[in-house]
Amino acid sequence: MKLARSESAKPSKTRIQMRNEARILDAAEHVFAEHGFRGATVDRIAARAGMSKPNVHYYFKRKADLYFAVLMRILEIWLAPLKDLDPGGDPARELRHYIAAKLRFSRDNPIASRIFATEILQGAPVLERYLGEDLRRLVERKAKVIRHWIDTGKLNDVDPYHLVFLIWAATQHYADFAPQVTAVMGRKTLGKDEFERIEDSLCKIILSGLLPRGEI
Amino acid sequence: MKLARSESAKPSKTRIQMRNEARILDAAEHVFAEHGFRGATVDRIAARAGMSKPNVHYYFKRKADLYFAVLMRILEIWLAPLKDLDPGGDPARELRHYIAAKLRFSRDNPIASRIFATEILQGAPVLERYLGEDLRRLVERKAKVIRHWIDTGKLNDVDPYHLVFLIWAATQHYADFAPQVTAVMGRKTLGKDEFERIEDSLCKIILSGLLPRGEI
DNA sequence: GTTGTTTCTGACCAAATGGTCAAATTATTT
DNA sequence: AAATAATTTGACCATTTGGTCAGAAACAAC
Known part of the structure; x- marks a missing residue:
């Protein structure tokens, strides 16, 4: 078994992942605050994070996951x-x-x-x-x-x-x-x-x- | 010009109107409170008020009007x-x-x-x-x-x-x-x-x- | 009853939206 | 450079939903 860039078997995020997840969370925080969970659209969050909607889903499978991460x-x-x-x-x-x-x-x-x-x-x-x-x-x-x-x-x-x-x-x-x-x-x-x-x-x-x- | 049931030229609501508007407002209050403006659906409000969606629109043209009435x-x-x-x-x-x-x-x-x-x-x-x-x-x-x-x-x-x-x-x-x-x-x-x-x-x-x- | 008005609803539409996917692009490793 | 893995997106689908409308049902006036 090959361990990518860390001794741990844990996911071990790449630089891009860290940067983009942070960007998405920041954007989501704003959009959720302004429109509430249901009013917030993934599209809006994506736009604010400067990427496409599918890419947001690449990092957070579902909108609810993103919301949860923001809350945490x-x-x-x-x-x-x-x-x-x-x-x-x-x-x-x-x-x-x-x-x-x-x-x-x-x-x-x-x-x-x-x-x-x-x-x-x-x-x-x-x-x-x-x-x-x-x-x-x-x-x-x-x-x-x-x-x-x-x-x-x-x-x-x-x-x-x-x-x-x-x-x-x-x-x-x-x-x-x-x-x-x-x-x-x-x-x-x-x-x-x-x-x-x-x-x-x-x-x-x-x-x-x-x-x-x-x-x- | 015929004045329906009051001397005034104002709308003068019928008994049915008064009853149904009150019912709708009560229902809307609950649904808006539970889901927020965007999360609340007219269908849900209608169901809770015991009537069809188009009938809710008969009394309140738009969802926003209903929300405004509730707030007031x-x-x-x-x-x-x-x-x-x-x-x-x-x-x-x-x-x-x-x-x-x-x-x-x-x-x-x-x-x-x-x-x-x-x-x-x-x-x-x-x-x-x-x-x-x-x-x-x-x-x-x-x-x-x-x-x-x-x-x-x-x-x-x-x-x-x-x-x-x-x-x-x-x-x-x-x-x-x-x-x-x-x-x-x-x-x-x-x-x-x-x-x-x-x-x-x-x-x-x-x-x-x-x-x-x-x-x- | 007949007629006119108000109230009500099933069926429908257009827009918005969460989510998917195959394929393209970019980064990383060898 | 070639091969592999990670990242990104355009196009698309299914569902939800606000709102409309023609006509049905209930009601009122006569």
């Missing part, structure tokens, strides 16, 4: 900040850091955020299993951290789960509902400056609601 | 609670009331909430104008109310707009992202009891972050 790529970056929540750290500092990180994700990856949101809105047909297993375990672990902060008097008594949901909701809002936010604020876009103001506001409201004595 | 029907109930925010009332009471009302909307109209969210996620192609005009004016008015509460020392200094966005985000989260919430919490559904716990948590965090001296 998003999940990793979506999840990272929560993992970083440090049990040993100062609660105020840790939470502020988490809010900032999630907000930065919304600012820098609005398209990814929108795809993720659309998937959940549609009932999470693809991510259902993942949410109920990996994500659930992760949140459970971090909820224990928050609970511990509460029990040691470092945080007011609130439901850790709903605190996490509140942070998710508040931060993702600025990516997912950007058209509403900008329309209501009478702005064209949300710039870096505006995101700083958002971070201030969110931290002020949420943290001072959490910290005993309003210590901030 | 949703907007009214979506908007009502904010209008009720009373400048003369007690800030804590008013905000708590608003949070509760929005949360009740999420609980009782999750489907409507999801359609609205999907529309915004797709860039608000249909609602863009409305958001920038009517909604913008309404929020502007209510932001002034909040600003006044701040200026008279009844509320901590936070950006009124971002406070409103925070409340929208937090409350709608439980309708729009229900699959994620239930998966993470390991529940099948969110019952009345859970929504009461949510209301407590949200009010506790947000309000105690807003009221000076933690008076609650």
Whole structure:
């Protein structure tokens, strides 16, 4: 048995494969975000990736496979900040850091955020299993951290789960509902400056609601 | 010129028209919520409404008209609670009331909430104008109310707009992202009891972050 | 009943779209 | 250069789907 260019028996992608798969995923991310799974056409994705439709199918057999791959790529970056929540750290500092990180994700990856949101809105047909297993375990672990902060008097008594949901909701809002936010604020876009103001506001409201004595 | 069944020259809908348009709108709401605009098929909507596809087109010439009608029907109930925010009332009471009302909307109209969210996620192609005009004016008015509460020392200094966005985000989260919430919490559904716990948590965090001296 | 109007549907069409395939083109190896 | 393998695409097919239309059925007015 001949092993092409690696010791491993695994596929071992060529340079062209790596480049084109990345191009397709990038294009798909945009198109899925703009039109949803059903509204996105393979033709559009191919055009955006600068190749023909059959060539997209050469790399991803079915549209659903492509969608799945896009979601998986998003999940990793979506999840990272929560993992970083440090049990040993100062609660105020840790939470502020988490809010900032999630907000930065919304600012820098609005398209990814929108795809993720659309998937959940549609009932999470693809991510259902993942949410109920990996994500659930992760949140459970971090909820224990928050609970511990509460029990040691470092945080007011609130439901850790709903605190996490509140942070998710508040931060993702600025990516997912950007058209509403900008329309209501009478702005064209949300710039870096505006995101700083958002971070201030969110931290002020949420943290001072959490910290005993309003210590901030 | 003969006026059918009313003095007015306006269409004046028959009983059958009223009944069927309502049926179609209800069916469309479900189907749009489940599949998005492009994923929803007129056939499905017709089947759910218990009639043939051409008959749906008899009442709504194009699918887009139907979608628009559904959105308009949703907007009214979506908007009502904010209008009720009373400048003369007690800030804590008013905000708590608003949070509760929005949360009740999420609980009782999750489907409507999801359609609205999907529309915004797709860039608000249909609602863009409305958001920038009517909604913008309404929020502007209510932001002034909040600003006044701040200026008279009844509320901590936070950006009124971002406070409103925070409340929208937090409350709608439980309708729009229900699959994620239930998966993470390991529940099948969110019952009345859970929504009461949510209301407590949200009010506790947000309000105690807003009221000076933690008076609650 | 007869007549006119509204409501409803089967059959159909044209366009869009996911996916296939054989053949062409390009890269890699020998 | 020749041979082999990987990449790319034009042409094509089957299915889905929004929308139309002629006429049938139900209803209303007389």
